[in-house]
Amino acid sequence: MKNADVIVIGAGASGLMAAYTLSKAGKTVIVLEARDRIGGRIHTISDESFFKHAELGAEFVHGNLPVTLHLLKKAGIEYISAEGEMWHYNNGKLAKGAWDIEGWDKVMEKLSHLDHDVSIGNFLQDNFSGDKYEALRNAVSRYVSGYDTADPFSASSFALREEWENEDEGAQYRVTGGYGKLIDFLANDSKTNGAAILLNAVVKEVRWGNGRPEVLTADGKKYGAGKLVVALPLGVLNRGAIIFQPGIDAHENALKQIGFGAIVKLLFQFKERFWETGEAANLGFVLSAEEIPTWWTQYPTHSAVITGWLGGPPAECRKHLSDVDFLRSGIRSLANIFKRKPADLENELVSWKVVNWTTDSFTCGSYAYDMVNSSAARKTLEEPVDDMIYFAGEYLYEGAAMGTVEAALSSGLNAARKLE
Ligand SMILES: Cc1cc2nc3c(=O)[nH]c(=O)nc-3n(C[C@H](O)[C@H](O)[C@H](O)COP(=O)(O)OP(=O)(O)OC[C@H]3O[C@@H](n4cnc5c(N)ncnc54)[C@H](O)[C@@H]3O)c2cc1C
Numbered sequence: 001m002k003n004a005d006v007i008v009i010g011a012g013a014s015g016l017m018a019a020y021t022l023s024k025a026g027k028t029v030i031v032l033e034a035r036d037r038i039g040g041r042i043h044t045i046s047d048e049s050f051f052k053h054a055e056l057g058a059e060f061v062h063g064n065l066p067v068t069l070h071l072l073k074k075a076g077i078e079y080i081s082a083e084g085e086m087w088h089y090n091n092g093k094l095a096k097g098a099w100d101i102e103g104w105d106k107v108m109e110k111l112s113h114l115d116h117d118v119s120i121g122n123f124l125q126d127n128f129s130g131d132k133y134e135a136l137r138n139a140v141s142r143y144v145s146g147y148d149t150a151d152p153f154s155a156s157s158f159a160l161r162e163e164w165e166n167e168d169e170g171a172q173y174r175v176t177g178g179y180g181k182l183i184d185f186l187a188n189d190s191k192t193n194g195a196a197i198l199l200n201a202v203v204k205e206v207r208w209g210n211g212r213p214e215v216l217t218a219d220g221k222k223y224g225a226g227k228l229v230v231a232l233p234l235g236v237l238n239r240g241a242i243i244f245q246p247g248i249d250a251h252e253n254a255l256k257q258i259g260f261g262a263i264v265k266l267l268f269q270f271k272e273r274f275w276e277t278g279e280a281a282n283l284g285f286v287l288s289a290e291e292i293p294t295w296w297t298q299y300p301t302h303s304a305v306i307t308g309w310l311g312g313p314p315a316e317c318r319k320h321l322s323d324v325d326f327l328r329s330g331i332r333s334l335a336n337i338f339k340r341k342p343a344d345l346e347n348e349l350v351s352w353k354v355v356n357w358t359t360d361s362f363t364c365g366s367y368a369y370d371m372v373n374s375s376a377a378r379k380t381l382e383e384p385v386d387d388m389i390y391f392a393g394e395y396l397y398e399g400a401a402m403g404t405v406e407a408a409l410s411s412g413l414n415a416a417r418k419l420e
Helices: 013-024 066-075 104-112 120-127 131-147 157-165 180-192 234-238 249-255 278-282 313-317 323-338 342-348 374-382 405-419
Strands: 002-009 029-032 079-081 085-090 093-096 173-175 196-198 203-207 214-217 222-230 243-245 258-260 263-270 283-287 294-296 305-311 349-356 368-370 389-391
Touching: 002 013, 013 029, 013 180, 013 405, 029 222, 066 180, 066 405, 085 278, 093 278, 104 120, 104 131, 104 157, 120 131, 120 157, 131 305, 131 313, 157 368, 180 196, 222 405, 234 249, 234 258, 249 374, 258 374, 263 323, 278 283, 294 323, 305 313, 305 323, 323 342, 323 349, 342 349, 389 405
Parallel strands: 002 029, 002 222, 029 196, 085 283, 203 243, 222 389
Antiparallel strands: 079 173, 085 093, 203 214, 214 222, 258 368, 263 305, 263 349, 283 294, 294 305
């Protein structure tokens, strides 16, 4: 059995941040990662003939986020502004500007008086019922599904009110060379400080009854440590992929009080940037109600790659479609939005990729969102089990950047500081 001061389960942003911090503080660390690569929901592929530096998972730094930007600076990794124009496609017309939701002010007004938390779906049914408000209910639900990748009938109205009242239209960046560079920096520095990062190590069981945690992997190997950092996606934990012996009921119940969304991401590379015509030369994002509703370009980089995004219940419902079905949905959506023939677009397609994170068994979804009791659940999860088992991950973060790389890095850092 291999031993260390700390075992970290999961080599995503949160697990690697914990390993980086702990190994720097002189702890011996073993990281156990199920896949044959590190990074988890950060997955940059670099292929000169295909999408150069394409992000299959996380892509943007959503604002001036302190932990991410500090690390990028420390690692000497550059980042560039990713602010393209917002466009929307509605009633058969592609138009510049955000897609204003008619009646949004009324929703915000009613939300401001809400004194007990309910799901946003229930809030809309209670306050905006009937045919008159159907379009408004649909538009708000589409927004919650698309941006938060959340189920409106689970997502907390209080959390969304907080998010919408403090919406920051400000800075947004892309990491030059891809987010994977940040992951490589954390991993390489951890290894320099003596950490071992073991790939293809699928953890199945954690035994902790004897005062010292033991971790068992699918290939029958055993690892022992004084402390354990569980840095796994919420979707993986909630499907019971790991058995804790003895059970950790309070923590497992708390995990179920936080929402975890669904996402399918599509990357299409065409011969030409057909979307860059006339007024749309600086097009960044397009919102629509098409089968694949949200699209964005690589603006200001002039690349012939366009990315599609299907989140929330529509992604959950359609998660078992084949990649080719998603390809066709994507082509139909783009053809409608940009007034092209689907067959022509198919002919102009050079390469494509469908990244279905929702059926990926080492992720099982997108990222976390708040349900009605999530804040209290996070307080439980911030406490270790018997001073031995610590949790980390993007879902353990209070604030506007929940669900992001920033949240994952911050959570890994917090877990490590408790152990240092
Ligand atoms: C499509 C998509 C787009 C996104 N876009 C953005 C964005 O633009 N900006 C942003 O800030 N955030 C974005 N996010 C969110 C961001 O990627 C995540 O919040 C963050 O990367 C999560 O890090 P983590 O360490 O918590 O989890 P993960 O990165 O999921 O890491 C968990 C690790 O655990 C491993 N694992 C799973 N099961 C086992 C097991 N049994 N044994 C051992 N290891 C296991 C996984 O393989 C994985 O490596 C996006 C997410 C997705 C899915």
